[in-house]
Amino acid sequence: MTTDPKVVADYSTETVTAVDGLPLFCRRWDPASRAAASIVVVHGLGEHSGRYVHVGKFFAEAGIRTIAFDLRGHGRSPGRPVFVKRYAELASDVDCVVKYFSGGPTFLFGHSFGGQLVLWTAQHFQLQIVGLIVSAPWLVLANAPPPWKLFAAQKLNGVIPGLRFSTGINSQRLSRDQAHLDSLEDLNLLHKFVTVRTYLEAINAAAEIMSVAAINFPILFAAGDGDEVTSSKAAEDYFKQLSAPSKSLKIYRGLLHELHNETEREQVLSDYVEWMKSILQNRFP
Numbered sequence: 001m002t003t004d005p006k007v008v009a010d011y012s013t014e015t016v017t018a019v020d021g022l023p024l025f026c027r028r029w030d031p032a033s034r035a036a037a038s039i040v041v042v043h044g045l046g047e048h049s050g051r052y053v054h055v056g057k058f059f060a061e062a063g064i065r066t067i068a069f070d071l072r073g074h075g076r077s078p079g080r081p082v083f084v085k086r087y088a089e090l091a092s093d094v095d096c097v098v099k100y101f102s103g104g105p106t107f108l109f110g111h112s113f114g115g116q117l118v119l120w121t122a123q124h125f126q127l128q129i130v131g132l133i134v135s136a137p138w139l140v141l142a143n144a145p146p147p148w149k150l151f152a153a154q155k156l157n158g159v160i161p162g163l164r165f166s167t168g169i170n171s172q173r174l175s176r177d178q179a180h181l182d183s184l185e186d187l188n189l190l191h192k193f194v195t196v197r198t199y200l201e202a203i204n205a206a207a208e209i210m211s212v213a214a215i216n217f218p219i220l221f222a223a224g225d226g227d228e229v230t231s232s233k234a235a236e237d238y239f240k241q242l243s244a245p246s247k248s249l250k251i252y253r254g255l256l257h258e259l260h261n262e263t264e265r266e267q268v269l270s271d272y273v274e275w276m277k278s279i280l281q282n283r284f285p
């Protein structure tokens with residue numbers, strides 16, 4: 001572990017070493033007084049923790065220590081961009097970061113591909129957490145590619161798994177607040193493509209998740225019914241089937257894919273905080 005004592009934009013930075021030795025870049029926000037809990041943030045495909053600075057600050061001001069890290073091949077973490085040999089490598093990284101920052105009650109928050117990843121990880125690892133927040137999870141894409149593209153990807157995976165293709169997602173489909181999106185950190189580190197291998201790994205992971213509608217932790221599902229990236233209906237349908245110690249669902253009318261970057265983001269983040277506080281009160285009265 002290395003620590004950078006310099007505080008930038010109300011956060012500190014450090015690295016956590018993954019199981020295979022790869023250093024994972026982390027941003028950390030600490031409350032002014034003792035933290036009531038911690039939360040680890042897992043970003044979406046092609047993005048990074050710099051797009052969650054306002055989220056970390058908001059949670060920290062509510063008394064929750066926040067850690068957002070860059071997945072391997074994303075942001076400031078090394079690795080082949082948006083490429084993973086096996087999905088389990090990413091899940092192991094999530095588990096590693098959660099363990100490193102454990103000590104007191106810890107939540108896990110994942111958005112989009114990150115939402116898919118935290119669900120899969122929760123089903124396959126013994127996570128040291130007290131609850132999950134899943135935002136616009138990639139279970140089913142709102143506009144799934146035609147079957148021939150999936151067939152082509154499967155063929156290419158055995159020959160050139162690192163082949164890149166555009167996600168076709170522009171910022172207008174993420175949030176209605178373009179000025180806010182333009183103000184986020186490290187915009188030059190965004191990737192607007194996915195590799196063949198990673199795409200297929202994600203598709204398979206989503207199928208696995210939906211085949212096992214059970215999670216061993218309290219969970220909050222959140223989605224916008226205006227989402228044009230991932231299917232809010234698929235998320236809602238999965239939620240209805242899901243078995244969990246406790247579960248809550250928030251569908252935000254008219255909001256797009258990135259709820260935490262929408263014009264109503266303060267309300268969304270406040271809802272997340274209130275849910276975490278309710279879990280803490282029930283678990284630690």
